[in-house]
Amino acid sequence: MVYPVLLCGGTGTRLWPLSRQSFPKQFVKLVGEESLFQASARRLSGPGFECPLVITSDGFRFIVTDQLADAGMVAAATLIEPDPRNTAPAVLCAALWLREKDPDALMLVAPSDHVLPDGPGFRSAVEAALSAALSGQIVTFGIAPTRAETGYGYLEFSSAACRTSGSPRPLRRFVEKPDAAEAERMLASGNYLWNAGIFLCSAQTVIAAFEVHAPEMIGPVEASLREASMDKLFTRLALAPWRDIRSISIDYAIMEKAANIAVMPYGGSWSDLGSWDAVWQGSQADAEGNVLSERALAIDCRQSMLRSETEGLEVVGIGLENIVAIATPDAVLIARRGEGQRVKEVVEILKARSAKQATSFNRDYRPWGWFESLALGLRFQVKRIVVKPGAALSLQSHHHRAEHWIVVQGTAKVTVDNEIRLLAENESTYIRLGAVHRLENPGKVPMILIEVQTGSYLGEDDIVRYEDIYARA
Structure with a gap:
């Protein structure tokens, strides 16, 4: 059986004003009728999967419980991080928790704010990667690129033939987010996949990797888990040892250093919805390339997104091209498509002005x-x-x-x-x-x-x- 590990402690400021610190994008219905978190939990469920292990922060614990219940699901456990420390400590904590429960546990670590519309297709890819994970490999999932994207990290193979393989293949190297020219070159070469940040391996394999590449993290994480307290449905990790853990991603701490990395190619659609541009790209557009919500109207507009999140508030665009306009009850974002990565700047400015809209909803x-x-x-x-x-x-x-x-x-x-x-x-x-x-x-x-x-x-x-x-x- 595979234990899904859902990471959902992020604060998702790049999709402001719809995603904010108090209620970030993983809990929002950005595409479809379910939140991204609910869709992620449902995608990693069914035959062969245990109930998910959820790792989140204190402020989201009841949101997690409620959204799982609304989806007809329950968590195997919900671990509450006392302070955000990026993904490496969270993954190590999940591995230690799973090893205690099942020494042979396989864990499928996934962000809870990504979009993978073809659930059955992705589960088939997971099934194809099981034997490699059972043999001691850390299998990361690579997405077939559809454009020269500069906002994603990449995985490089030794040859283009590996991209279409039906089983995991050795990884040559991780590649950081490229500039536009390098992204075009990598797309043309055919030797690269997008790094989805999803990986499958045994809990023991992950722990062994930390013992080699980040041994200083094991003691504090073990202590935080050992000294954890139960709070209703939640396991609260102890704060004192957690404070001693450095903040680092699993990619930097383990994945880019380990020799036992394999890549499982996945040819289906995927997006991390890291900007409003990505939401536009992943949405159903009309004949003019416009993506409109129920309370939005476009007249002579092209390649734009107009979205109202408030009942009784109509958003109307006239003569717009490549524009994103997002209206909530207390804030409106208007930006040119392609400038989506700059939304973080807006949030920082609003924080400096002590504007409640920077972090909280009405x-x-x-x-x-x-x-x-x-x-x-x-x-x-x-x-x-x-x-x-x-x-x-x-x-x-x-x-x-x-x-x-x-x-x-x-x-x-x-x-x-x-x-x-x-x-x-x-x-x-x-x-x-x-x-x-x-x-x-x-x-x-x-x-x-x-x-x-x-x-x-x-x-x-x-x-x-x-x-x-x-x-x-």
Whole structure:
């Protein structure tokens, strides 16, 4: 059996404003009806695959659980990194965890934010690579290039014939992201594949590679895993030893140094969706080359992407060519296609200006559901709060604000000090400043209420928690 290892701790700023630190691209429905994370988990499931091992950060742990549940799946385990350290420590931690569970475990390490539309075709490639992985090879998957792409790393073979092989072939070398002229030369030679960053091997093979090429990482990662604590469904890696681990990618730490690397060619479609240009390339365009969302209109436009992420907001383009326009409730990006890699610059500038849009959405996701701010003034705020069936907010109080709750859909179970009552649609209640209160949804449909806050301070950190079913501090 193969254990998928899904890496999903990245913050994906290159697809801003749709991907942000608080809710990055792997959890967004960029193409299709599922998020990239859900599509990745589904692609690496079925006969021959165990439940996925997920490695993520603290802020995404409930998003991971909810999205897997929505896809009808569960994780074998979810490891919470206490601090981002790139992919090498995460992969080593996964290998150590798997070896403890199954000494002969095969692991298929994959980013959770890539697009591989042909799931059966990719699983066939994995099956063709199994024997090499079982023999002690680290099998990395190479994608047949379709253009002279400068945003990807490459894998070089000894001959062009290797590109179409139905089994893993020896790798000559890794090649960093090239300039345009070098990319054209490599494409013409036929000896190169794109490096997809996906690899298959046994857990023991990975650990042995670290023992040779990065031995200093093993002790801290082992200690962090050994001292980990269980938090509901999650395994929290210990912070103190994790701090001693250098931040480095698995490519630099192991792959570019190991001698036992083989490449499994894959001829199907693939994209890392690393920019809006890549999203445009991977989307279904109209006869003029335009990619439009449901709430977008193009008049005399060519080779452009127009996308609205807000109900009731129409994006209209007239006479545009090679333009990307992405509209969200609180930010709009307009750029020329080909400038997608510069979106990171925008995010850094917005951070320097302390703009909330740089990292956060107007909608905040919580394990019980989500909320969004509808209006904000000097001493008031109006929110829409959506609570999932059976979910409950923590038992809490506030030092600086009072709240009015009006139920607009479903039924709310409300606790205020020692009183518990049910509120139906069009009913309301008042939570005085300092009152101990809780909101629950006892029904079978999402419960929606409008909350009006009044007070001297309205920040989310004005919460004193007494009980929480999600074990939040």
